[in-house]
Amino acid sequence: MEINLLIIFGFAILECAMIVGIFLPGMGPLWAAVVAAGLSNTPITSVIFMIFVGGMLGDLASWILARFIYSKINLENLKLKTAQKKTQWIMQKYGMFGIVFGKSFGPIRGLLPLIAAITQYPAYKYILATSLGTLIWALVASIPSYYAGVYASEIGEQYQRIIYIAIYSFILIFTIWFLIKFLKGKNDN
Numbered sequence: 001m002e003i004n005l006l007i008i009f010g011f012a013i014l015e016c017a018m019i020v021g022i023f024l025p026g027m028g029p030l031w032a033a034v035v036a037a038g039l040s041n042t043p044i045t046s047v048i049f050m051i052f053v054g055g056m057l058g059d060l061a062s063w064i065l066a067r068f069i070y071s072k073i074n075l076e077n078l079k080l081k082t083a084q085k086k087t088q089w090i091m092q093k094y095g096m097f098g099i100v101f102g103k104s105f106g107p108i109r110g111l112l113p114l115i116a117a118i119t120q121y122p123a124y125k126y127i128l129a130t131s132l133g134t135l136i137w138a139l140v141a142s143i144p145s146y147y148a149g150v151y152a153s154e155i156g157e158q159y160q161r162i163i164y165i166a167i168y169s170f171i172l173i174f175t176i177w178f179l180i181k182f183l184k185g186k187n188d189n
Helices: 003-016 028-039 046-070 081-094 095-102 106-118 123-153 157-188
Strands: none
Touching: 003 028, 003 046, 003 106, 003 123, 003 157, 028 157, 046 123, 081 095, 081 123, 095 106, 095 123, 095 157, 106 123, 123 157
């Protein structure tokens, strides 16, 4: 499997994982990996599939985990009370549509599995709504970036190498930054 697809898959899991997705600074690394996939002429269907499957894996694994441990999670310690209230409000007011729509927003996307577990939202409704929301999110997250990469692939091979280096440098710097931030946060507690 192409490295771009593995990176896309990994970032999709992280973006949709409970709590983790909230702390990621936007979808920049995922978009960068999708641009790289467009540069390398990876089929767009593979890119969309990897984002969808990674997103569903991150979401459903988080939802299952949250159903067992939600009573032990203190959202006050994580400073997520405001995000929790907004997510709960969206789910209560809009129901399944709120989940579908919420998948498009980073802070809400990472809390949906937890809030669904806390409120004991019906499993079949949650799975249906999160599947549709993840599919829409996969399309929105991939198509513009992918075609930016396809367009960039037409500018010449010497520039493609520079773009690849810039993309993978960005992903590497982001990963190091995130790990430092995460480890520093663990040491502060």
